Amino acid sequence: PPNGSAPTSTTITADQITYDRTNQVAEGKGNLRIRERGIEIRAPQGTYLRQQAQSILSGGVVLQEVAGDSSRDPLLADLRLAQASPGPEATPDQQDQEVTIIADRLTYDRNTQIAQGEGNLEIRQGETIIQAAQGTYRRRESQSLLTGGVTLEEPGRVLTSARLEGNHRDKIFLFEDNVLYRQMATSTPAPSEGSLTEELRQAETEVRAARLVYNSRTGTSEFSDAVEFIQRGRRAKANQATITPEKVELRGEVVIEQIEGEWLARRLQNPETQADVDQPTVIYADRVEIDQASGDARFFGNVVIVQANRAIEGDRADYFDREQIFKISAEQAPVVLCDRGEVGRLPGESTQALPGRNALDQMCRGANRLSGKLVTLNIKQDEYTVEGDGQQQGMFQFRITDAL
Incomplete structure (x- = not known):
């Protein structure tokens, strides 16, 4: 072939082979093996069309790349997926690079090096296993296109969607479409802890979105369009999200419900947990960073925190997960806290559907207002502290008698 990269010979072995010299068609049955440069195909039965350089196999087919092959072009991987690729210093081992394809039926074109599989299609590459109803693998470009419902499994995580494009280099x-990402918990609570709160803090991470770019080598996931995020007893919505082994970042109209939400009881499908959860603490922000190891979080830009009887507005908030404490601060205007007390509590549904600023305004109507340089909110103890900004000397501390 003119490109010089296609295989130069094909070897076929089987328990039984029939060859038609006129049409140059070989049919094999029983332990059929087709070997070409860089690949080996195994199947119970199949047909090889010599003139078309095409293999058609069925009955459970395995296509396996062979180490040391140089027929693939490293420059042809899809550029749309290359923006998150590792740098030139990355040197993945050969086992991680080789691809094995398993399918009920498979067609392989020797000239184009394109494999088309359907029926229980599976692509294996190192510790990555991808399953789909059907798909195409372009070996020369190290690229796949899978449709009909796709699942990617790796140690500690499972990703599913309707469609997948893969850059296997x-x-x-x-x-794309109906993306669901699950990252399994890395630890379990100690037997002595055993509370609902501790159980939820160790739960898996789950993300739903319309689109996800996943870099398997770095463990980085980039979500976009209608992102829904659940982790450690918090649920969030955002326009975009990034997950790395170290942290989670949510961006664009972020709304988070903290661990007191009634949705937790519904999610666990256990009516007895209703007594352990309460009306949610809802946090609005432009951007949120969550530390994967500790569960601590940082909120940036137009931060509003709304509870059943109070609301707080600031530029930034830091949340310490183990202590369940917020520290809210502001750059220019002071932090504003509106406290309705027990008498003026608003039902959760009255502010739940409102954007952050509107929820704050509704909560502040007829409420006591405080302002300062820093507000510390202790959710576990249900108390808050307001510190002055130099003009307001002193500290004001309030205790609400009935916890939320």
Whole structure:
């Protein structure tokens, strides 16, 4: 072939082979093996069309790349998936690079090096296993297109979607339509803890979105369009999200419900947990960063925190997960806190559907107002402290008698 990269010979072995010299068609049955440069295909039965350089196999087919092959072009991987690829210093081992394809039926074109599989299609590459109803693998470009419902499994995480495009050279995968990402918990609570709160703090991470770019080598996930995020007893919505092994970042109209939300009881499908949860603490912000190890979080830009009987507005908030404490601060205007007390409590549904600023305004109507340089909110103890900003000397501390 003119490109010089296609295989130069094909070897076929089987328990039984029939060859038609006129049409140059070989049919094999029983332990059929087709070997070409860089690949080996195994199947119970199949047909090889010599003139078309095409293999058609069925009955459970395995296509396996062979180490040391140089027929693939490293420059042809999809550029749309290359923006998150590792740098030139990355040197993935050969086992992580080789691809094995399993399917009920498979067609392989020797000239184009394109494999088309359907029926229980599976692509294996190192510790990555991808399953789909059907798909195409372009071996020369190290690229796949899978449809009909796709699942990618790796140790500690499972990703699903309706469609997937894969750059197998860099192990970067584009998931589209009904994306669901699950990252398993890395630890379990100690037996002595045993509370609902501690159980939820160790729960898995779950993200739903319309689109996800996943870099398997770095463990980085980029979500976009209608992102819904659940982790450690908090639920969030955002326009975009990034998950790395170290942290979670949420961006664009972020809304988070903290661990007191009634949705937790519904999610666990256990009526007895209703007594352990309460009306949610809702936090609005432009951007949020969550530390994966500790669960601590930082909120930036137009931060509003709304509870059943109070609301707080600031530029930034820091949340300490183990202590369940917020520290809210502001750059220019002081932090504003509106406290309705027990008499003026608003039902949760009256502010739940409102954007942050509107929820704050409704909560502040007829409420006591305080302002200062820093507000510390202790959710566990249900108390807050307001510190002055130099003109307001002193500290004001309030205790609400009935916890939320």
